[in-house]
Amino acid sequence: MAYGPRVALKDCTFDVEQNTIVSIVGPSGCGKSTLLWAMSGLRDLTEGEIFLDGTKIKGPHPDIGLVFQEPNLLPWRNLMDNILFPFEIRREKPDMDWIGHLLERCGLVGFERNFPRELSGGMQQRASIVRALSLRPSVLLMDEPFGALDAFIREEMNRLVEEIWLETKTTIVFITHSIEEAIFLSDRVLVMANRPGRVQQDLAVDFARPRSMQVMASKAAFDLSNTIKAGIYGFDPSVNMAAE
Numbered sequence: 337m338a339y340g341p342r343v344a345l346k347d348c349t350f351d352v353e354q355n356t357i358v359s360i361v362g363p364s365g366c367g368k369s370t371l372l373w374a375m376s377g378l379r380d381l382t383e384g385e386i387f388l389d390g391t392k393i394k395g396p397h398p399d400i401g402l403v404f405q406e407p408n409l410l411p412w413r414n415l416m417d418n419i420l421f422p423f424e425i426r427r428e429k430p431d432m433d434w435i436g437h438l439l440e441r442c443g444l445v446g447f448e449r450n451f452p453r454e455l456s457g458g459m460q461q462r463a464s465i466v467r468a469l470s471l472r473p474s475v476l477l478m479d480e481p482f483g484a485l486d487a488f489i490r491e492e493m494n495r496l497v498e499e500i501w502l503e504t505k506t507t508i509v510f511i512t513h514s515i516e517e518a519i520f521l522s523d524r525v526l527v528m529a530n531r532p533g534r535v536q537q538d539l540a541v542d543f544a545r546p547r548s549m550q551v552m553a554s555k556a557a558f559d560l561s562n563t564i565k566a567g568i569y570g571f572d573p574s575v576n577m578a579a580e
């Protein structure tokens with residue numbers, strides 16, 4: 337995948353198993369967003385192929401949902417009308433029971449008639465998650481969805497994604513700058529390297545779900561975090577820094 341003469345991605349071959357969460361981490365500018373856009377079918381590849389369940393992705397696909405860092409709600413539409421907007425575009429009948437359930441799950445009941453400016457950043461992002469899930473995508477691509485939220489809200493959002501995943505088992509590809517977030521959410525973490533962007537590590541996260549504070553504070557989580565940091569920053573995690 338290239339932007340003119342600049343090769344943004346090379347050697348990015350990997351599978352995402354159905355019903356799993358895979359996070360992608362890596363240094364700034366390594367091509368995480370480019371990779372996600374390519375997977376969405378919204379950006380043409382200069383080389384290579386993307387398949388969803390054996391079907392080649394050639395453009396936007398109805399089974400692929402997207403959530404970005406910005407909630408991208410239409411300011412002149414209230415929350416419910418924002419959620420219904422994609423159905424209008426597709427000329428599809430919304431499943432109001434499912435939407436009602438998602439609104440409840442995401443703590444948005446009672447705010448259906450509020451406009452985006454009347455909602456907090458976290459609520460707006462929850463609304464964008466409801467909008468994406470209301471279409472029942474088989475894959476949800478999330479590009480640093482909680483990057484603009486403060487740490488406390490971010491933790492709540494991570495719990496919410498985990499709860500939603502436990503209920504729907506929607507396949508999720510999740511881009512994040514937070515190693516902790518990646519470990520908390522994922523079955524696998526892909527670590528990318530820079531210039532050209534490529535996948536250099538593919539690490540399994542075998543902790544039971546739902547993931548507890550104890551698991552996240554465990555030595556196993558600490559070691560995994562160090563392995564990921566070593567991949568990103570290029571240090572040897574076996575060297576005992578405290579002993580120096």
Ligand SMILES: Nc1ncnc2c1ncn2[C@@H]1O[C@H](COP(=O)(O)OP(=O)(O)OP(=O)(O)O)[C@@H](O)[C@H]1O
Pocket residue numbers: 339342344362363364365366367368369370371533
């Ligand atoms: N539209 C574009 N035109 C030209 N180059 C681009 C374009 N979009 C991204 N790039 C370049 O491609 C490379 C990968 O960018 P990308 O945004 O995918 O990285 P990223 O890992 O998501 O970065 P960050 O973590 O900072 O968000 C960078 O070198 C960037 O400058």
